[in-house]
Amino acid sequence: MKKxxxxxxxxxxxxxxxNKEQLGPDLVGIYGPVTITQPxxxxxxxxxxxxxxxIFFTAKFENSAVWTITITGSNGAQKIITGISKEINAxxxxxxxxxxxxxxxIAGSVNAVLTFxxxxxxxxxxxxxxAKRISDYPTDVLVSDFVVNKQHCYCAGTIPPSxxxxxxxxxxxxxxxxxxxxxxxxxVMGPQAPWQGGGSPYVDILIxxxxxxxxxxxxxxxxxxxxxxxxxxxxxxxxxxxxxxQVTLFExxxxxxxxxxxxxxxGWKQVSVKYSDLVANSTAFASNIQPTKVTAIQLVLLSNIxxxxxxxxxxxxxxxxxxxxxxxxxxxxx
Numbered sequence: 001m002k003k004x005x006x007x008x009x010x011x012x013x014x015x016x017x018x019n020k021e022q023l024g025p026d027l028v029g030i031y032g033p034v035t036i037t038q039p040x041x042x043x044x045x046x047x048x049x050x051x052x053x054x055i056f057f058t059a060k061f062e063n064s065a066v067w068t069i070t071i072t073g074s075n076g077a078q079k080i081i082t083g084i085s086k087e088i089n090a091x092x093x094x095x096x097x098x099x100x101x102x103x104x105x106i107a108g109s110v111n112a113v114l115t116f117x118x119x120x121x122x123x124x125x126x127x128x129x130x131a132k133r134i135s136d137y138p139t140d141v142l143v144s145d146f147v148v149n150k151q152h153c154y155c156a157g158t159i160p161p162s163x164x165x166x167x168x169x170x171x172x173x174x175x176x177x178x179x180x181x182x183x184x185x186x187x188v189m190g191p192q193a194p195w196q197g198g199g200s201p202y203v204d205i206l207i208x209x210x211x212x213x214x215x216x217x218x219x220x221x222x223x224x225x226x227x228x229x230x231x232x233x234x235x236x237x238x239x240x241x242x243x244x245x246q247v248t249l250f251e252x253x254x255x256x257x258x259x260x261x262x263x264x265x266x267g268w269k270q271v272s273v274k275y276s277d278l279v280a281n282s283t284a285f286a287s288n289i290q291p292t293k294v295t296a297i298q299l300v301l302l303s304n305i306x307x308x309x310x311x312x313x314x315x316x317x318x319x320x321x322x323x324x325x326x327x328x329x330x331x332x333x334x
């Protein structure tokens with residue numbers, strides 16, 4: 001009996017050695033050198049992302065490889081596409097003009113570089129962006145990207161209905177030191193010291209209604225009724241001053257919800273919050289959430305210095321922000 005079992009095992013071993021069929025992926029390129037059989041290319045050399053155009057990359061390797069395509073713009077914008085395959089194609093490398101981190105891509109030349117996990121060789125291909133990606137209505141509800149500045153001073157008297165109320169004269173932004181997070185103008189609030197004497201942290205205010213947004217939405221912003229699927233997004237720059245930016249969304253009637261933004265980062269960052277996570281201005285409105293009834297967005301710039309600190313009334317406070325938008329189902333993709 002033992003002899004029969006031994007013969008059976010020997011036969012099984014011989015059969016397995018003769019079986020050349022690969023049961024899993026060819027991992028030679030993943031753990032060793034990569035052989036490129038078709039260089040990196042792009043399906044079209046220039047792209048207009050503003051019209052919804054897309055591009056994709058192509059390349060082929062002898063074996064499956066861990067690859068990364070890093071796309072870098074002249075302004076530092078970056079998009080990273082990764083995969084594990086023997087071929088790069090439309091299914092695994094399509095790009096719609098989005099960036100993984102701020103700033104957003106702008107019109108101009110960009111370079112796409114192909115690298116591998118365990119191989120030092122690289123390949124690259126240039127691309128020309130003729131127009132940057134924009135928010136798409138109604139998927140993205142753009143409040144303003146500040147290409148047009150409608151700010152109006154309260155102190156100047158009557159406020160035309162086509163402009164945004166503010167305590168200070170309009171700032172026509174020409175700064176480039178902070179970069180251009182959305183590829184164009186952004187709005188600056190301050191620098192101003194908080195109110196003297198009374199110890200109030202208040203610096204400035206800005207109010208944007210649906211009718212006076214970049215697109216005239218009418219009475220309300222066109223948002224989903226489900227507050228858990230609506231995101232409020234704003235790009236905020238930390239200037240290094242003690243900034244406290246309070247954003248309030250007013251609903252029809254007296255209901256309001258807000259978010260306090262106190263930057264603890266350096267440079268630009270996108271802040272995104274679900275509408276359902278905004279803090280109600282009273283317990284009476286906490287459960288009655290109406291994102292389809294938003295009548296205005298108010299931004300108040302305050303000082304983040306405690307009122308007990310003598311520096312409160314002398315420290316200059318300043319911030320910059322850009323691309324205020326509502327998105328559905330997910331935060332805004334720069």
